[in-house]
Structures are given as structure tokens and as C-alpha cells.
Amino acid sequence: MDLARILTIEDDATTADEIARELIFRGFEVDTVADGVEGLRLAATGKYDAITLDRMLPGLDGLSIASMLKERGLDTPILMISALNDVDERVRGLRAGGDDYLTKPFALDEMATRVEVLLRRRSADASKLVLRFADLELDLVAHVARRGGRDLRLFPKELKLLEVLLRNSGQVMTRTMIFEAVWGYNFDPGTNLIDVHVRALRRKLEGPGLKSLLQTVRGAGYCLRVE
């Protein structure tokens, strides 16, 4: 994979530096800019694969930048980063054109993982009706999951969990990301609540003689991949 280019629009020098360092550490090329107007100009060039965008900026605020970019037909995925942890704020951020929303303070690897997910989502086809990974398949219309042709009996939330993992297959999903994507809540679930749900799903996915697909990534989260 050639180096993906990320634009970080962030006015706080320390935070910008931390974000850039973490993303470079993950193997991305990163440009940082502190000013909203300059950020919009750079983002509009279309040479970036993803953008991290601070909500509060001098010059032009994050919401306006996001909505202007979307109006110009630019589909570069945007991770909105904000100190405002309000449901309303979150909804506003996503409506303005943010593809994901992260609240300050955030863990750097959480941020980087979300950027990776955004990069992958760009290449994945969101309109697919059947999601496949290895011998696993999920029919989004019939709400049926199969492994090697055998129907899996999954509860609605387990189907949703599987869908989220399939859409991001090969990509590490943190527990917070899973909790947000499957349940839609933004609070911190008990330490092992997500683990329990993933374990329950894993028990149903796997069987004797079958390869394990749903991997635990120690200290990070979960990932759908063949070991």
C-alpha cells in the first residue's frame, strides 16, 4: 500500500504534533496546518486521503470547513475532533460532513485507528447488500449470516456487530468504536462488556475444524482476519 496522505487541521501546536507523530508512526504522510482558511484551501486540492479536523479553529471553524468541502463534492473522509462532548455537537459535526467524531481528550491510537477505518471505508463499497469475508457472509437484506453455507443463528445485535466487523475486515476496531457503531452510545462501557458480546459472537462463528476469523488484538480491540 502506498503511503496515504493525511491533512491535520489543528490549531493547538502540541495536539497537532502528537497527532502527526502518531500517524507518521503508523506509516502515513502527514501535513499539519493551524489555520482554518489555509486548511480549507489545502483540503480542497483533493490530494489527501483523509483529514483530521479540529472543531474550533481560528479563521474558519471546523463545521464550516466540513460542509464547504462536502458542498464542493469532495469525498475525502473527515475525522472531526472536538472538545465538546455533547450528543447535539456530535450530531451537528456528523451532519456537517464529518465521517467520524472524536472527543478530546482522546487516546492517540484510538484516533489513528479511526483514521485507518476511514481510509478503508473509502475503498469499500457501502452499497453492498451482501458482505463477505473468507467463508463468512452476511446478507443485509434477509438479515442472515452464513459460514461455509451453514446458517448462523444470531441475535439482532450480534448481526449488527458482525456487520460492523465485516465492513471493517482486516482493520482493528477498538471497543469504543464497536460500542459506538453497534449500540450508538458514547459512554464508556464496563471494561469487559464488549468482550462478552464479541466472545458470544465468536462462539457462534466458530466450530470444530473451522479457522478462527475473529481475532483479539491485545490491548487494542478486535479484528476480522485470518491468522
Add this chain to the structure above:
Amino acid sequence: MLNSGIWRTTTFRLTALFGAVFAGGIILLLELVYLQTAQYLTARVDRTLQTEASVLARSRPETILPLFRREVARDPLNTLGLFSATGERVAGDTRLTPSDLTPDGKPRETTAGPGPARALAERTSWGEILIVERDTRQLTELRRIIRSALLWSGAIIVTLGLVAGVLLSARPLRRIRAMRAASEAISAGDFGTRLPVESGGDELDELATIANRMMDEAERSMAQARTVGEGVAHELRTPLTRLRARLDHACQDLDPNDPRRRLLEACVSETDAVLARFRALLRIAAVEARGRRVGIEEVSLGATVDQIAELYAPLAAEREITLEVEKAAGLTVRADGELLLEATSNLLDNALKFTPAGGRVRLTATSVGGIPTIEVADNGPGIAEAERALVTKRFYRSQASAHIEGHGLGLSLVAAVADLHGFELLFDDARPGVIVRILCRRSASS
């Protein structure tokens, strides 16, 4: 506006007192005028009586009768009478008789006539008794005039005093009310509110300014205390996250059988625990700072309970705990739905954590005395009575649960959410176990 509050204001009392003193002064003044005038008029009447009597008494028996007639004709207010030494009427038309008066020449008040009068009796030089009487209706008339003047002026003064009192008190009272409203808002947790200060700079303004300065100071030190804690949590998160990443990398580099790897893994999970604690702390701070900005909406308690039960069912199953859900239909409260979910999830998380395998946890949406309530009951070890007030304190961990993983912040968050809504958080003994209730009473302010 004219309710009982006005009667208690200082301005009103001062005005009323002033009115009373003024009315008293007027009464005294009029009384003095009356007394002086009455004294003067009486003295004049008495002098007239005495002059007349002395003229008549010093005349002679043969001239007295013509004098008599002349006097009566001269002054219709006077009545005369001449009586023999034995008391029989010789002349004159006074209704008085010698038995009514002592013949000593001193004027006296009499009431025998048709109206008030003064009279005197005197012996003539030849031994008959002379009575001179003078009508004093004027005096009574004067007293009546003064009394009615008193009555009217008194009524006018009292009315004016009351009206002035009410008018003068209305403004201070309105300001006091504004101050009371502001103080109530402050005690309800709106620490940004200040007492209103008008530009006049009177003693109320002075007090309000002092109180405001006091509150500025209190707010500043409160904010300082809070930001120190938050700041520490905030500042330490990034380096800790980095530390964790390094430990994790180091861990990955080691052979799975290397004993050092076990050690590093323990370090990673310790760091995770610290990070979780910081997250919880910052979350509580965020909830507390949210203050009045919560997204209040109509929330169904039944739905809240269902969602949380669905979320925790696998965890309960894995811990071999029976999770029961009960809900009364149609229970709604006005609350921030997501915060209520978070609080309920913390309560259930706690119950599942502290109940041993084989135990039972019940999650209920019910109505307690008409108040919609979320209730989580378990049959675990319970909370000792003495510890109940402490469990919502940050970082407090029950002695009985020292062996169970956790950061002691879960109930603090529940308490913060309850506080934010004006809901009540109650602990009760389930014998065995504990019942925790969030009583979602409708707060008066919302």
C-alpha cells in the same frame, strides 16, 4: 404585587412609624389649641358673668328690675333670675333655682338649662339671691369642630402614610425578590448567576456587591479545585497512552514463553486500569460541567431498562447470574436519555460485579409513590448501612469488595447524573443484597 410581603419591608415600617408619629403630633397640636381656646372662652364667659352680677348685686331693690329687663334685651345669651331669701322667684326666667348653686359669686358649669351653660349665684346687698346664667353652646360647638378636624386629618394622614409606604416599599421589595430568585438559582447549582445590582449604590446594592464578590471568589476556587483534578487526569492521559503503547510493543517483541512477557502484560493491564480511571474521572467532570446544557427530552423508562438489559444479558449469562427485568407500562420522565442510560448501565454493571455466580439481579422500571423510578436489586453481599453515604464518593471502594476489579467511580457518575437532573439516588437493604433506586421526580425548575 400587594401581598403580605410589603408589610414586612423596612421602608414600609419606617413610613408607617413616621405616619403614626405625625398623626400623634397632629392630635397633640389640635388638643392644645382646643384647650387653650376653651380656657380663654371660659374665662371670658366667667368675666362677663361676674361683671353683670356685680353690677346688679350692687344696685338697689327698686332699680334692679328695670336693669334686669335691659340686660336681657342687650344679650340674648344671658338669662337672669332673682329669688327671695327663702328661694321664691321674684323675677327672671332662668330655670335654675338657688338650691342648684351656692350664692358665693363663683361661676360654675350647670346642666339644668336646655344646653351647656355657666352660671353664678350671688346675694344682693338687701338679702335676695341673684342668678346670672350664660349659654356656652359656642364652646361645645368649638369642641365638635376640632374633633371632626382631628378625625378627618387623622384619616387622611393614615391613608397617605399607607399609600406612601406601599409605593416606597414596592421597589426595594421587587429588588429583594430578584435577589431571592438569583440566590435560589445559585443554590440550585447555577453558580454563574449573580445578585442584581442597580446603579443607585444604596445599602442593598452594597450588600449585593459584597455577596457577589464572595461568590466570585467561591466559584473561582471551586473551578480551580476542579480544573486541577481534571488537568491532572487530562495531562497524564497522553503520556500514559504512550507508555502503554511502548509496553505493548515491547511485549509483542518478546517470545510468548518468555517470563518477562508475563510481567509486561501485567504492566499493560495496570496501565489500562489507570487509563480507565482517568476516563471515568473526566467523564464525571464532563457530566458535572454540562450543568444546564443537558438535552432534556421525554424518555421512556421501560425502553431504557430494556436497552440496558439487552446490553448486559450476555454478561449476566457468562457470570451465571439470573437477570430479571420488570417494567410498568407508560412510565416517562424528562431527562437526558443517554445520561440516564449511562447511569442505569453503571448501576447494573455494579450489581453484576458484586453478585456472586448463581445470584439474581433484578432491573425494574416502576413507580414508587407516584415517582417514576429505576431500580436495580441484587442478592449479593450488600452495602453496610454505615457505608451507604460513602459509596457515591469518588474512588470510594467498599471494604467488602476490595478484591473486585474496579475504580470506585461508577456510583459517583450515577450520583452526578442524578444531581444534574434533580433526581434522587437511594440505597436500600434487600436482605440480602442491595437495592439502588433512581427516583426521577420532576424537578421544580424544569
